[in-house]
Amino acid sequence: MQQVSLLQARHLAVPGGKAVFKRDKPHLNVGTIGHVDHGKTTLTSAITKVLATSKGAKYRKYEDIDNAPEEKARGITINAFHLEYETAKRHYAHIDCPGHADYIKNMITGAAQMEGAILVVAATDGPMPQTKEHLLLARQVGVPLENIVVFMNKVDEVPDAETRELVEMDIREQLNEFGYPGDTCPVIFGSALCALEGKQPEIGEEAVKQLLDVLDNKFVIPERKVNEEPMFAAEHVYSIVGRGTVITGKLERGILKRGDKIEIVGGTKDGTTVKSTISGLESFRKTVDQAEPGDQLGVLLRGLGPKDVRRGCVLLPQGHKHKVTDKVKAQLYVLKESEGGAKTPIANYFSEHVFSLTWDSGASVKIVGKDFVMPGESAEVELSLNSQMFIEPQQRFTIRKGAKTIGTGVFTDVLPPLTNEEKDPKSKKKLMKAEMERLGFNPYGELAEKRLKPDFSNSPKDNPAAKAFEGQP
Numbered sequence: 001m002q003q004v005s006l007l008q009a010r011h012l013a014v015p016g017g018k019a020v021f022k023r024d025k026p027h028l029n030v031g032t033i034g035h036v037d038h039g040k041t042t043l044t045s046a047i048t049k050v051l052a053t054s055k056g057a058k059y060r061k062y063e064d065i066d067n068a069p070e071e072k073a074r075g076i077t078i079n080a081f082h083l084e085y086e087t088a089k090r091h092y093a094h095i096d097c098p099g100h101a102d103y104i105k106n107m108i109t110g111a112a113q114m115e116g117a118i119l120v121v122a123a124t125d126g127p128m129p130q131t132k133e134h135l136l137l138a139r140q141v142g143v144p145l146e147n148i149v150v151f152m153n154k155v156d157e158v159p160d161a162e163t164r165e166l167v168e169m170d171i172r173e174q175l176n177e178f179g180y181p182g183d184t185c186p187v188i189f190g191s192a193l194c195a196l197e198g199k200q201p202e203i204g205e206e207a208v209k210q211l212l213d214v215l216d217n218k219f220v221i222p223e224r225k226v227n228e229e230p231m232f233a234a235e236h237v238y239s240i241v242g243r244g245t246v247i248t249g250k251l252e253r254g255i256l257k258r259g260d261k262i263e264i265v266g267g268t269k270d271g272t273t274v275k276s277t278i279s280g281l282e283s284f285r286k287t288v289d290q291a292e293p294g295d296q297l298g299v300l301l302r303g304l305g306p307k308d309v310r311r312g313c314v315l316l317p318q319g320h321k322h323k324v325t326d327k328v329k330a331q332l333y334v335l336k337e338s339e340g341g342a343k344t345p346i347a348n349y350f351s352e353h354v355f356s357l358t359w360d361s362g363a364s365v366k367i368v369g370k371d372f373v374m375p376g377e378s379a380e381v382e383l384s385l386n387s388q389m390f391i392e393p394q395q396r397f398t399i400r401k402g403a404k405t406i407g408t409g410v411f412t413d414v415l416p417p418l419t420n421e422e423k424d425p426k427s428k429k430k431l432m433k434a435e436m437e438r439l440g441f442n443p444y445g446e447l448a449e450k451r452l453k454p455d456f457s458n459s460p461k462d463n464p465a466a467k468a469f470e471g472q473p
């Protein structure tokens, strides 16, 4: 966790500012997603430029977004960037997600706060691997079906109408593939760069205005769970010298006020929690009297030290009934290669990296009733995590390996935490050994130990999982 002074903190989205947050318009969390270099940051900057003329935004230059001082201060330049703007109708928090595959971890937490998505696709390239991956993640984090719009960017470089139409067809097909209404989803032809540079207004400024019109009039505001117990997952944690600890993220549900007594749960091996009091609340550097679901917040917590809170922890009110756990049942889908997944299956007792809300953890996978989950298949699984986490039924998760999303799923039943024996590495080895005997071969051989993929070289020839490796180096 980063230590910052109060002066530095004033530049972060954390309590310390003087202005008071006005709540006079409906609020929606949106963001730009899409393949690397397709123009997400340029479009984000162009939106602020167009809205700055009506005082709906502070104009943010491209460099400010991609290389912002607060990002530098945090030392997390690769993180998703948050900014705010407003139209006559709505107030928006906007997340600019980086497209580079390595940054998906940050995108997952950034996108976890996204309720509407602007999918940027360059007309020069068409849909690319991260276009697909971001679409999948948007589905995973529950971006509603009506809350997606395509901004086909860089049309200044593709003057030919036929080519544009081909790209549009391709995009619509991709949307359908991921369960979004590809046939009816608005596709806007534009150029973020032209909008930014004040050139060719018909594809520049006008296209951005069309986009804002879709956000205002087509995107729906999800139901805000105002009357439920508050829940807030920490995305970033800062310790402010002399004032305590600040956690930033989105309030999932309920109401938070200054003075509320809270408990921080999740992220520890033994399920220990810490208690504190909220001593300040802020959104975009303005003081918030009462935080509502969907708000992007900095929450200042009294008396907590650097070791008490981590990214992925969850803030709950004291007296809550939630029990964290490191064991959970889930329904898992393993992505096909054509969906951006891997060629290889997920094997029993293998260790995978699970992401949910703002947390991530190593997890060993026990598959119910199957030896492997092949790409394109789904299965019921039991996950044993390395730490005890905030998990609820219906909460979604993603499994990633290296720079790839290989599986997605939903938690179904929360199980009691692992016993000490179950956690013991020796008993894990025993389980693996028993599994090898049952299978009649060793999928946990030398290759597997390197965590590359299970080794089926000595498996029976008719093993379907082994077939997946045929013809591979």
Ligand SMILES: Nc1nc2c(ncn2[C@@H]2O[C@H](COP(=O)(O)OP(=O)(O)OP(=O)(O)O)[C@@H](O)[C@H]2O)c(=O)[nH]1
Residues within 6 Å of the ligand: 034, 035, 036, 037, 038, 039, 040, 041, 042, 043, 097, 098, 099, 100, 153, 154, 155, 156, 157, 190, 191, 192, 193, 194
């Ligand atoms: N010709 C043209 N170039 C554009 C347009 N929009 C963006 N670009 C250029 O495309 C390049 C990438 O733009 P970015 O906005 O950084 O793309 P990004 O999607 O944010 O990229 P990552 O954050 O790295 O994933 C830059 O050189 C932009 O100037 C456009 O409408 N027309």
Ligand SMILES: [Mg+2]
Residues within 6 Å of the ligand: 040, 041, 042, 066, 096, 097, 098, 099
């Ligand atoms: Mg960018």
